[in-house]
Amino acid sequence: MQPINQQRRRAILRHLIKFQQVALAGLKQLGHETHQHPPRQIQKAVASLKAYGLVLPILVDAQNRVIDGWALVLAAQQLGLTKIPAVRISDLSDAQLRALRLALNKIPEYATWNEQKLKLELSEIFESEPNIAFEDCACRKSKAGILVM
Numbered sequence: 001m002q003p004i005n006q007q008r009r010r011a012i013l014r015h016l017i018k019f020q021q022v023a024l025a026g027l028k029q030l031g032h033e034t035h036q037h038p039p040r041q042i043q044k045a046v047a048s049l050k051a052y053g054l055v056l057p058i059l060v061d062a063q064n065r066v067i068d069g070w071a072l073v074l075a076a077q078q079l080g081l082t083k084i085p086a087v088r089i090s091d092l093s094d095a096q097l098r099a100l101r102l103a104l105n106k107i108p109e110y111a112t113w114n115e116q117k118l119k120l121e122l123s124e125i126f127e128s129e130p131n132i133a134f135e136d137c138a139c140r141k142s143k144a145g146i147l148v149m
Contacts (some may be wrong), residue, residue, distance in 0.1 A: 007101055020055050021083040022064060030065035031098045035105045037071045051133065057085040061097050061103075062147035068104045 058069025
């Protein structure tokens, strides 16, 4: 991989990062609904928001179209929130915004889990805090103390 020059580095870091609160009522989807959010996913997002709060902003464009974070928007609406933290991106074309949205949704699909290290991580978490809930993880600690995936 080639190192990037100073001008490109500034362009990459141009969005460092101004959070703002945006009204949920004014948000709309960008482009076509290519990524579906089944009720189960939204329920898990609601549970995560209840457990940890809003720890990530959504991304919006100048017209309050959501580039990334639509599932969080739906979960926040279910919780009765009226505003959500966002980062506004206003210097990309419509086509670039839509391509960015697709990339942000597609890139995580290339990751894989290391099952052995995941079990170790979860075991350590349960050892430290036995009653912790994992709403977004297909795992639990059995009554016998065995980690079940």
